[in-house]
Amino acid sequence: MKIVIIGAATGGMTAAAKIKRSLKEKVKITAYQKLAYPxxxxxxxxxxxxxxxxxxxxxxxRTVEEFDKSDIKVHVNHEVVKxxxxxxxxxVKNLETNKEIEDYYxxxxxxxxxxxxxxxxxxxxxKNVYKLNQIEDAVALKAVNEKKNQNITVIGGxxxxxxxxxxxxxxxxxxxxxxxxxxxxxxxxxxIGDLLKQELIDNKVNVIxxxxxxxxxxxxxxxxxxxxxxxxxxKTDAVLVAIGVVPNTEFLKGTLVKLNEFGAVIVNEKLExxxxxxxxxxxxxxxxxxxxxxxxxxxxATIASKQGKVLANVIMGKNDAFQGSIGTxxxxxxxxxxxxxxxxxxxxxxxxxxxxxxxxxxxxxxxxVQGAKPIYVKVIYNPETKMxxxxxxxxxxxxxxxxxxxxxxxxxxxxxxxxxxxxxxxxPPFAKSFDIMNVLFGMLGGE
Numbered sequence: 001m002k003i004v005i006i007g008a009a010t011g012g013m014t015a016a017a018k019i020k021r022s023l024k025e026k027v028k029i030t031a032y033q034k035l036a037y038p039x040x041x042x043x044x045x046x047x048x049x050x051x052x053x054x055x056x057x058x059x060x061x062r063t064v065e066e067f068d069k070s071d072i073k074v075h076v077n078h079e080v081v082k083x084x085x086x087x088x089x090x091x092v093k094n095l096e097t098n099k100e101i102e103d104y105y106x107x108x109x110x111x112x113x114x115x116x117x118x119x120x121x122x123x124x125x126x127k128n129v130y131k132l133n134q135i136e137d138a139v140a141l142k143a144v145n146e147k148k149n150q151n152i153t154v155i156g157g158x159x160x161x162x163x164x165x166x167x168x169x170x171x172x173x174x175x176x177x178x179x180x181x182x183x184x185x186x187x188x189x190x191x192i193g194d195l196l197k198q199e200l201i202d203n204k205v206n207v208i209x210x211x212x213x214x215x216x217x218x219x220x221x222x223x224x225x226x227x228x229x230x231x232x233x234x235k236t237d238a239v240l241v242a243i244g245v246v247p248n249t250e251f252l253k254g255t256l257v258k259l260n261e262f263g264a265v266i267v268n269e270k271l272e273x274x275x276x277x278x279x280x281x282x283x284x285x286x287x288x289x290x291x292x293x294x295x296x297x298x299x300x301a302t303i304a305s306k307q308g309k310v311l312a313n314v315i316m317g318k319n320d321a322f323q324g325s326i327g328t329x330x331x332x333x334x335x336x337x338x339x340x341x342x343x344x345x346x347x348x349x350x351x352x353x354x355x356x357x358x359x360x361x362x363x364x365x366x367x368x369v370q371g372a373k374p375i376y377v378k379v380i381y382n383p384e385t386k387m388x389x390x391x392x393x394x395x396x397x398x399x400x401x402x403x404x405x406x407x408x409x410x411x412x413x414x415x416x417x418x419x420x421x422x423x424x425x426x427x428p429p430f431a432k433s434f435d436i437m438n439v440l441f442g443m444l445g446g447e
Contacts, residue, residue, distance in 0.1 A: 003315070004090060004105035005031035006080045007248070008038030010301055011282030012111025013062065014308025015315070016072050022316060030103065031067075032078040032092050034112075035134060038064060043301055045138040046160065049145055050167025056135050083108070085256045085275050107277050107315055110252070110265055114245035114283035114299050119155070121216050128222045128238045132160050133245070144238045145171055153226060153236040157183035157209075161242035162196075162333050165205055169334075175234050176200065177211035177226070187329070189345045191359050191378050192338060192392045199336035208232065245299055247284040260286060264297045269321040271311045279315070281307040288324035290411060291343055291389060292351075298325050326410050328403070335396055339403035342390030342410045345380055354384050358443060362436040364399035366428040375399045377436055379406070381444065386415045388444075402437050420445025 003019065005012040008031045016029045031038065039061040048056055067074045075092075081100070082091035088108070093100050116131040118124060124131055130141045141164070144150060148171040154161050157178035165174050176183075182193040183200075200207050208228070217225035226234040247264045258266045258274045265280035267273055269288060273280055282304035286295040303325050313320035328341040348355045358379045363372045375395035381388045388409050393400040405424065409416060419441050426433050 001026065001106050002028045002104070003030070003107045003109065004103060005029065005109040005111055006083075006090070007031075007110065007112030007284070008033035008035075008074055008076075009111045009113035009282050009284075009304065010039065010061070011304035011308040011311070012109045013039050013067070013072075013074075014305050015109060015111075015281070015311040016067075017062075017070065018309055018312035019315060020070055020072055022312070025071075029072045031072065031074045032080050032090075032103075033074060033076045034079040034095070036076050037135065038062065038067065038074050038076065040135065041301075042133065045132050045135075046163035046167045048138045049132070049142045049164060050170075051142070051146075052167070056139060059135055059138075080251060083252070083255060083257075085278060088277070105277075108279070109311070110249075110257075110273075110278070110280035110284060111282050112248040112284045115248045116241065117243045117246055119213075119241055119243065121213065122155070122223060122226075122239060122241060124241070126218065126221055126223055126239075128236075130238065130240045132164060132240065132242060141168075141240060148172065150237040151175070151235055152238045152240065153177060153223075153234055154240045154242060155213075156242035156244065157207075158187075158242060158244055159184070159329070159331055161240070162200075162331065164240055164242060165200065166203075166333050169203060169205060173206075174204075175206040175208065175236070177213075177228075177234070178207070178209045179212055181210050183207070183209065185346065187327075187340060187344065188338065188392055189378055189380075191376065192340075192394050195376060195394045196333060196336065196338060199334055203334045208234075245283065247297070249284050260295075260297075262297065266295070269324075270314045271307060271322060272314070279311055281311055288322065290324040290326050290413075296325070296327075298327055300325075300329065302328075326407070328407055330400060330403070336394065337396060337398065337400045338392065338394050339400035340390070340392040341403055341407050342388065343380060344390055344392075348380060348389055353389065354382055355380050355389060356383050357381070358440060360436055360440055360443075362439070363432070364395055364397055364436075365431055366433075369428045371397065373397055373399070375402075375436055377402075377440055379440060379444070381416060385413075386417055387413050388416050402435075405437055416441070416444040 077095040116133040150172045212229040214229045215227040249263045265285040271279045283299035289296045310322045330339040360377045364375045373396035378392045380390045391406045
């Protein structure tokens with residue numbers, strides 16, 4: 001069996017490694033990667049910019065040479081420009097020589113990841129405009145950060161934008177522009193978003209929400225000033241655009257494979273596309289939301305890794321299927337930490353799902369042990385089905401890891417009344433004898 005992988009992103013290469021370990025010489029695996037390296041740990045890019053480590057090679061989970069030792073051939077600087085799904089043939093362009101070659105497959109895995117969105121009036125081709133999607137982006141932005149005392153504008157209050165702000169604030173003056181009324185409002189509800197915004201303000205970040213760009217002043221191929229619709233003028237030395245990502249699937253448009261309206265590959269629970277022997281996973285494909293039962297695009301490394309293991313089993317003929325996602329994530333911004341899982345209040349309101357909510361605050365451990373910090377818990381639940389729909393925690397000292405007590409309840413659609421007396425651990429440095437989670441489950445249990 002010959003497997004060809006388009007793109008050497010996390011999901012596809014996870015599948016490749018597992019298949020090769022099991023089938024050994026019975027399978028030939030070849031991957032074509034447009035970039036100069038495979039298996040990028042993109043989540044680490046902001047931390048490289050912030051000089052948490054100096055060797056950018058640490059961002060590469062596994063090198064070409066390491067794959068080669070496992071008899072997996074990875075061709076970097078090779079772009080797949082055409083796929084003939086009928087004859088099972090691909091056309092690949094060598095980006096170093098511009099020569100094109102053809103290759104054939106028995107099974108095809110599309111694992112091309114996602115690319116940074118671009119603003120129509122602030123192009124990445126401008127000298128002082130940056131994105132944070134690849135190692136080259138991080139190297140360039142790190143050089144800006146190390147100049148110090150720069151006025152840096154970050155556009156977009158999502159995960160990458162927030163982490164970049166934190167990692168550049170120590171050296172520079174940062175303005176964060178977010179077009180919506182709240183930071184990360186598709187991910188966090190108002191109560192949590194307000195805490196996040198205050199954390200940024202407390203750390204001397206100039207945060208502007210409802211920041212709709214009216215005009216951009218460009219001189220000598222550089223952005224000098226951003227003018228907002230309300231008349232606010234933001235002078236800038238550099239701009240980081242972090243407004244999310246889109247599936248990296250342009251080469252598939254107009255082909256037989258089905259994409260959604262945003263270009264994500266449509267797959268079933270076995271990661272199969274609409275074409276026999278063609279699979280897709282990771283940031284370029286859709287996944288399944290266990291709460292809403294809808295297909296969604298959730299570009300997270302944790303999902304891609306798990307999908308890779310499932311896909312390996314599927315290709316090897318095992319009865320397996322990816323069980324979906326509930327959007328669990330965690331982030332740190334300065335001292336503040338946020339964990340979330342499931343649906344937001346905005347989502348349930350928009351989709352007319354019956355719900356109630358609880359918002360609790362307390363401290364993360366006993367008052368007589370030094371370092372106790374505030375903790376805030378938001379839960380959305382359906383009083384008719386007795387199911388928790390979503391949860392968000394804001395806190396410090398890793399206290400937000402309490403989200404792990406809620407994740408299984410949403411994942412398994414557990415009746416929350418059955419966990420009223422859930423046996424949670426206690427010790428003075430970690431929690432209170434009747435912790436905020438005990439309070440929460442007790443209140444839910446009384447519903």
